[in-house]
Amino acid sequence: MASSLTKTPAGDPGTAAFFGHPRGLATLFMTEMWERFSFYGMRALLVLYLTAQVADGGLAMKAVTATALYSVYNATVYLLALPGGWFGDRVWGPRKTVAIAGGVIMAGHFLLAVPVEASFFVGLVFIAVGSGLLKANISTMVGHLYDGPQDPRRDGGFTIFYMGINIGAFLAPLTIGTVGQEVNWHLGFAMAGVGMGLGLLQFLIGTRHLSAKSSMVPSPLSAEERTAAARKVVIGVAAAALFYGTLTLTSIFTIDWVLWPLSIAGIVLPGLYFARIRRDxxxxxxxxxxxxxxxxxxxxxxxxxxxxxxxxxxxxxxxxxxxxxxxxxxxxxxxxxxxxxxxxxxxxxxxxxxxxxxxxxxxxxxxxxxxxxxxxxxxxxxxxxxxxxxxxxxxxxxxxxxxxxxxxxxxxxxxxxxxxxxxxxxxxxxxxxxxxxxxxxxxxxxxxxxxxxxxxxxxxxxxxxxxxxxxxxxxxxxxxxxxxxxxxxxxxxxxxxx
Missing domain, CATH: 1.20.1250.20 (MFS general substrate transporter like domains)
Structure with missing residues (x-):
C-alpha cells in the first residue's frame, strides 16, 4: 500500500507520503488493521465455540464458564500490555517487539485451528501474550513518526491509525465469523492466523519506512537488571508449573483454578499501583x-x-x-x-x-x-x-x-x-x-x-x-x-x- 502512494525516500518518516502523513503510517495502519482483524475475528467466535455442543464441533462449556473465561481472557490481554510496554522500553525496542509479537499472535491463531482442546488453550495464551506485546508498542511507533507532540499532523495521524482498528474489527466478524460458524470453527480460527500473517508481512516489508527511534531501546537493562529479571521470570514460571502440575496430577484441576486467581489479580494489581504512587x-x-x-x-x-x-x-x-x-x-x-x-x-x-x-x-x-x-x-x-x-x-x-x-x-x-x-x-x-x-x-x-x-x-x-x-x-x-x-x-x- 505504501509504495503505491508515494515516491518519497525510504527511511524518511518526516516526509508527507500517506494522506499527507509520514510514509510509515501506512505500514502501521495496515499492521494494526490486520492484527485487529485477527483478534476480533477470533473473539467473535470464542464464546460461540466454547458453548457449542461437541456434536457441532464445540467444547460444550456451560454459558457461565464460557462468559467468565471470555472476560478473564479479555482482561489478561490488557493486563499484559504493561509488561509488553516494558519489553519495548527496556529489552527489544518497539520495532523488534512488534515483529516478535506478530509472530507469536499468528502462531496462537494457528494453534486454535488445531482440533485439539489442549492446543486451543495454549493458542489463547499465545494470542494474549502477543497482543500485550504489540498493543503497547505499535502506538508508540505512530508517535515516533512525528516531530514531537506539537507536530500539527500528529492527532490526524492517530485518527487514521485508529480508523484501521475499526476497519479490521468491522470486517472480521463478517468474514471469520461466517466461515467459523457456517463452515468449520477451526477454519475460522485459521483465517485469523492468515490475517495476522498478512499484517506481519506488511510490517516486515514496510519497516524501513519507520522512524529510527522505533529501533532504539529507550532505557536498556543493565547486565545485573537483565539477570535479575530473568531469575524472577524463571522462578515465576517454575512456581506456576509446579502448582498447576500438582493440581493436574492429583486430578483436582478445573478451569476455575485459572479463572479465579487471574480475576482476583486483575482487581488487586491496580490497587497496588495506586498504593505505590501514594507512598512515593x-x-x-x-x-x-x-x-x-x-x-x-x-x-x-x-x-x-x-x-x-x-x-x-x-x-x-x-x-x-x-x-x-x-x-x-x-x-x-x-x-x-x-x-x-x-x-x-x-x-x-x-x-x-x-x-x-x-x-x-x-x-x-x-x-x-x-x-x-x-x-x-x-x-x-x-x-x-x-x-x-x-x-x-x-x-x-x-x-x-x-x-x-x-x-x-x-x-x-x-x-x-x-x-x-x-x-x-x-x-x-x-x-x-x-x-x-x-x-x-x-x-x-x-x-x-x-x-x-x-x-x-x-x-x-x-x-x-x-x-x-x-x-x-x-x-x-x-x-x-x-x-x-x-x-x-x-x-x-x-x-x-x-
Missing part, C-alpha cells in the same frame, strides 16, 4: 491530590468496561439463544453482531467530535462526559433487560434489540473512552506518566475481572437473566449520577486540569 515521596502533594481525583475516573471506567466488554460474552449468548438471525429476509450468523460497534464508531465518532467542537465553551467537562458514559452504558443494559423479558418463554426477538443496545453502548463509549485517555495523561505525576497510561488499561482489566467474578458467583441460572442485566445497568446509572453529583469535589482534586 518523590510525588508532590499536588500530584498526589490529582491522583486522588484520578481514582474516581478509574473506578468509573472499570464499571463502564465491566458492561461494555460483555458484548462478546453474555450478549453473544443472547444473540445465539434468543435472537432471530433473520432481518429483512437476510439470514446471517450471530457473530455478525460484533461488527456493529466498529461500524457505529466509524459513523458517529466524527459526529460526536463535531458536536463537542460546535458547543465551544459549553462543551461538557470531563466529569460530565464520564457521567454521560456511565448512564449511557447502564441504559444499554436496561434495554437488554427488556429484550430478555421479551425473549421469555423461548421466543426469539428481533435483531433490532441488539442493534439498539450496541448503538447506545457506542455513543456511551465515545463520551467516555477518548476523554479517559486524555485525563490519564493530564493527571499523571511526572515520574509515572507512562505507568498511569498503563493504569488506564488496567481499568479495562479490573472491569472484566469484576464481570468474571460476578458470573462465577451468581451461576448459570442468573447470568444473562433479566435480573442480571437490570442489576448491572442500575449500578452503572447510579454510578453515573453519583459522579455527576460529586463532580465539584473531583474537579477540586484535579487542580489546574480541566
Amino acid at each position: 515521596k518523590e510525588v508532590t502533594p499536588d500530584e498526589q491530590k490529582k491522583m486522588s481525583g484520578y481514582i474516581w475516573f478509574f473506578i468509573a471506567a472499570a464499571i463502564f468496561w465491566m458492561i461494555f466488554d460483555q458484548s462478546g460474552s453474555t450478549m453473544t449468548v443472547f444473540a445465539a439463544d434468543s435472537t432471530s438471525s433473520t432481518l429483512f429476509g437476510l439470514n446471517f450468523p450471530e457473530s455478525w453482531f460484533q461488527s456493529l460497534n466498529p461500524l457505529y464508531v466509524m459513523a458517529f465518532a466524527p459526529v460526536i467530535a463535531a458536536i463537542w467542537l460546535k458547543l465551544g465553551r459549553r462543551n461538557p467537562s470531563t466529569t460530565v462526559k464520564f457521567a454521560m458514559g456511565l448512564v449511557g452504558i447502564g441504559t444499554s443494559f436496561a434495554v437488554m433487560m427488556l429484550a430478555m423479558a421479551a425473549a421469555s418463554g423461548g421466543e426469539r426477538v428481533t435483531p433490532l434489540w441488539l442493534a439498539t443496545v450496541y448503538l447506545i453502548q457506542t455513543i456511551a463509549e465515545l463520551c467516555l473512552s477518548p476523554v479517559g485517555l486524555s485525563v490519564s495523561t493530564k493527571l499523571a505525576p511526572e515520574k509515572y506518566a507512562g505507568q498511569v497510561m498503563g493504569l488506564w488499561f488496567l481499568a479495562v482489566t479490573a472491569g472484566n475481572c469484576v464481570a468474571a467474578i460476578t458470573q462465577l458467583v451468581v451461576g448459570d441460572e442468573v447470568v444473562g437473566s433479566t435480573a442480571y442485566f437490570g442489576t448491572q445497568g442500575a449500578l452503572a446509572v447510579i454510578a453515573g449520577i453519583a459522579f455527576l453529583v460529586y463532580r465539584r469535589k473531583v474537579i477540586r482534586l484535579m487542580g489546574d486540569v480541566h
